[in-house]
Structure formats: structure tokens, C-alpha cells
Amino acid sequence: MSRYIINMVRADGSSGDNKPKADAGRILADRLAFQPVNIKQYKHSRIDQNWLIHSRIKHKLGPLHLTADDVVLVHYPIYTGAKFETYLLEYLQKHGVTTIALVHDLDSLRFNWSIFGDLQNEVNYLNGYDFVIAHNPKMTELLRQTGLTTKVVNLRIFDYLAKRNEVANSSQTKNQVTFAGNLNKAPFLINLQVHNPVKFELYGNIDDASQLNPSLHYHGSVSPTQLAKEMGRGFGLVWDGTSVNGVTGSVGNYLRYNNPYKLSAYLSADMPVIVWEKAAISDFVNRHQIGISVARIDDLTDVLSQLDDAKFQQMVANAQSIGAKVRNGDYLYAAVKQCLKPN
Secondary structure, eight states: OOEEEEEEEETTSOBOOOHHHHHHHHHHHHHHOOEEEEEEEOOOOTTTTTHHHHHHHHHHHGGGOOOTTOEEEEEEOOSSOHHHHHHHHHHHHHTTOEEEEEESOOHHHHTSOOTTSSHHHHHHHHTTSSEEEESSHHHHHHHHHTTOOSEEEEOOSOOOOOOOOOOOOOGGGTTEEEEESOGGGOGGGGGOOOOTTOEEEEESOOSOGGGSOTTEEEOOOOOHHHHHHHTTSSEEEEOOSSOSSSOOHHHHHHHTTOOOHHHHHHHHTTOOEEEETTSTHHHHHHHHTOEEEESOGGGHHHHHHTOOHHHHHHHHHHHHHHHHHHHHTHHHHHHHHHHHSOO
């Protein structure tokens, strides 16, 4: 039995994978002997959506001589167009391999569109796989309600491969909150003002830092190496949208079902987290006691003032335990192992 993972590379030869997909490839190769299959990705065009698609798929997969004993994992979506993804799945089905779809995003939930159209069409496509690895039980429930009939395994949270953070997270920094990433994609920051003793640390790109309230400490865009040195104190915040009074609109709806990769980044740095109480991931946070769920960011001052040192240190210890698993790739490993179990 052979195991393969489909990776897309751009026409110039560079990797088309982001960190979640790249990490998944490393985990599956190192721990479950999955072999990468790199297929060249082109911009959508009439020629690419017809004969060239078949040619590329056959050119890469034909020499593998796939059989019913083999397993192929496909990232979903791989952003090569609906025809490519459909033809790829049809090829795998024709050769009788066991197919696994690892869901990274459901674009019809976060953008109200996807390469397949709406959620119903996404589900119809995913039903062609033998297994679907969904983010969490909330996402699985939604997919089932929309008509998903194939076998589903819950990932629980994404892994995040990184070196262990050596920063000590003590109760002296329990009022410190970090938010890191592309700040232009976090418009709620423009409306955010915090009060002592809460300290808010921002890292990342933003077009106009002058819009930020002076109560926020903006450190600019820093290198991953420098950010790793700064991360690890206090809490990491997982939030989205335009409002500090909850998360609304399509981004709020998406948080009800997805696993934010930002949460895994904080946990990999052994940081407990602060999440929106209606986010799907809040169930995991509360169950493992690795942070706090709040309705509004404005609640932080009161919530943190009531958090005693012992409770914070327990959250840190729990976050360190989960963080070790995240850095080791344990969650994807367990999910794929479940797919590989004999029927």
C-alpha cells in the first residue's frame, strides 16, 4: 500500500502551499510515510480547463500505477478551478484508491461563494471522497445537515509546526494580550480601545497605523524570528470582523464553524487564548481550559481583573500541553490514522 498527498506548485516552480498545507505535508511524510505528488498549477483559462488538465493529472499520477490498496489525500480547496478538482477526484475514483479530503476552508461560508458555488455544491463534491477531515463537530454537523453522507473525522484543531518558545509566561503578564497577523484584515482594531491594566500588543502589517488608538502598542511588522521571541506572554487573541462587540457578518458566521489557524499559532507558543464565545473553537478552548471565551473585547478588563494567578498559571500549563501536540503534528496524525483504520 502506498500513500500520497497532492500538492500544487505554481507555474514558476514555487510552492503554492501556505503554511497549513505545507505543515500537513511534512507531518504526513514524516509520521505516516505519505509521498508528495506535485502538480503544476496554472492560471484558469479555457485551455487549462480542458485537455491540459487531463494531461497534467495523467502525467503525474499515471506513473504511480494507483490501485485499490493506495491512499491519496487532497487538500480542499486547492484553488485550481472546479473542473480541475472534479477531474482529479474522478481520476482517483476510477483507480479505486481510498480518498481523503482535508478541509482547510469552506469558502461558501466565509465569502458566500466558492469555486463550486454554494455550500450545497461544495458538499456534493466532498461526497465523492471516502473520508472528509472536517475542522470540528460544529462544522461536521453543518455539513451533515447540508447533505454530507461520506465518512467524517474531526481534526479538532490545526497543527502548527514550530520550535518550542522559550519565553516564560508568568502571572505578571496575565493582563497582556497579543494580536499578530495581517492587521489590515482585522478592521475591528480601528474601533478598539483598552484600559489599564490590560496591555494590547499588535504585530503585523497595517496601511495606516495612525488610525489605531494610542492605548494599543503597535510594534510594526516584524520577522517571524523576532515575532517568535515576542510571543509567549499573556494571552493570544482570536477575533475577526469590524466590531469589538461580537463578531458579525460573514466572518462571524465562519467563526461559528471553522478552526482559526491563528489559535494554533498562539498555542504553539504556549499561550492561552481569548476567543469569541460563539466561535466553534470556544468548545475546545473551554473543554481543555486553555483560555477565555468572551462576548465582547470590551469585557476583557473585567474578565482579566477577576482572573487569579493560580487560574492563569493552570491555563498556561494546559496551553503548554496542547502546544506540544500542535508542534508535533499530533492532531492531523490522529485524524488521518483514523481514516486508515481497517473497516
